[in-house]
Amino acid sequence: MALHQAGLRLTGSVEMDGKMHRVPVEGDRKGQKSGTYVGHLDGWPAGYIRNHKTGTEIRWKADRLVWQMAPAERARFAAEAARKSAARARERQDIQERAAKMAHRLWAAAAPATSHPYLAAKGVRAHGLRQDQRGRLLVPVQGADGRLWGVQRVDVDGSKLFLKGARTEGGHALIGGRPRPGAPLLVAEGYATGATLYEATGLSVVVAFNAGNLATVAKAYRSADPSRPIIIAGDNDHHLPRKAVPLPNVGKEKAEAAAAAVGGTAALPSFPPGDRGSDWNDLARRQGHQPIVAAVRGALDQIQKVAADRVELAAAASSRKAQEVRPRGPRM
Structure with a gap:
């Protein structure tokens, strides 16, 4: 219900495995996946939902535990949930660091953009953008310190896609x-x-x-x-x-x-x-x-x-x- 409220449109069941899943949202073209969600069953069932097209974000939490646990069992479950959460954080950081290295390679291999169908359609210029060998515009995604985290690739038809795994x-x-x-x-x-x-x-x-x-x-x-x-x-x-x-x-x-x-x-x-x-x-x-x-x-x-x-x-x-x-x- 929360996924549907945010505009995400799943074709199958919700995967509550603690991993990020990309799915289509209402208004997406065929093949687009502008929605992401993460669901957890460890501890108290919860999750995060984001519609990248509208900017809608939902931090979902179940209104009750799926089952009742004894205090000792609850403590063990909480410790295991904390361990899994820390492991997910480390994995996410590793993925983001690898994506940043890939972004640097893509950026270095691309040429400065001068003209592009997307820029022509929008009537704007390329202010420091680059273009890869497939003709896609590369828009840098950077932190406040100027460090390159990833890139947004813009195709000739205007479709946009962030580099997989990069921090956004x-x-x-x-x-x-x-x-x-x-x-x-x-x-x-x-x-x-x-x-x-x-x-x-x-x-x-x-x-x-x-x-x-x-x-x-x-x-x-x-x-x-x-x-x-x-x-x-x-x-x-x-x-x-x-x-x-x-x-x-x-x-x-x-x-x-x-x-x-x-x-x-x-x-x-x-x-x-x-x-x-x-x-x-x-x-x-x-x-x-x-x-x-x-x-x-x-x-x-x-x-x-x-x-x-x-x-x-x-x-x-x-x-x-x-x-x-x-x-x-x-x-x-």
């Missing part, structure tokens, strides 16, 4: 170079959206790859620079709540949550009800860069106003406190 949570691509201290930063979902924002504004853009990763990436950059203005330039999945069975506007909700988590602001593109557009690249291809420039300028003005209001409130509070502690003269 917190991973991102940086367009426009690392911003100087205090300079504004935009955080977006996909590469084409990020490239559009950079080409429209000239501001550095971080590509988080999906809505569920926006907050993690934004927090890393907030930690590195507490004074930096951060704008979460999210997608606007306005068509989802209008479905026969309404779904949440994932892009809007995740962008606003990420902005709140880092003291930034969310900026979303606007579309008429019948328009299937959802991101800033869609808006640019319809109306050009001017609406993007105006939206980013408005978001920066909002951040500056909030900061000014905080300074004013702090000054007023300090003044009131000074008046309260000021010694009074003798009464006449």
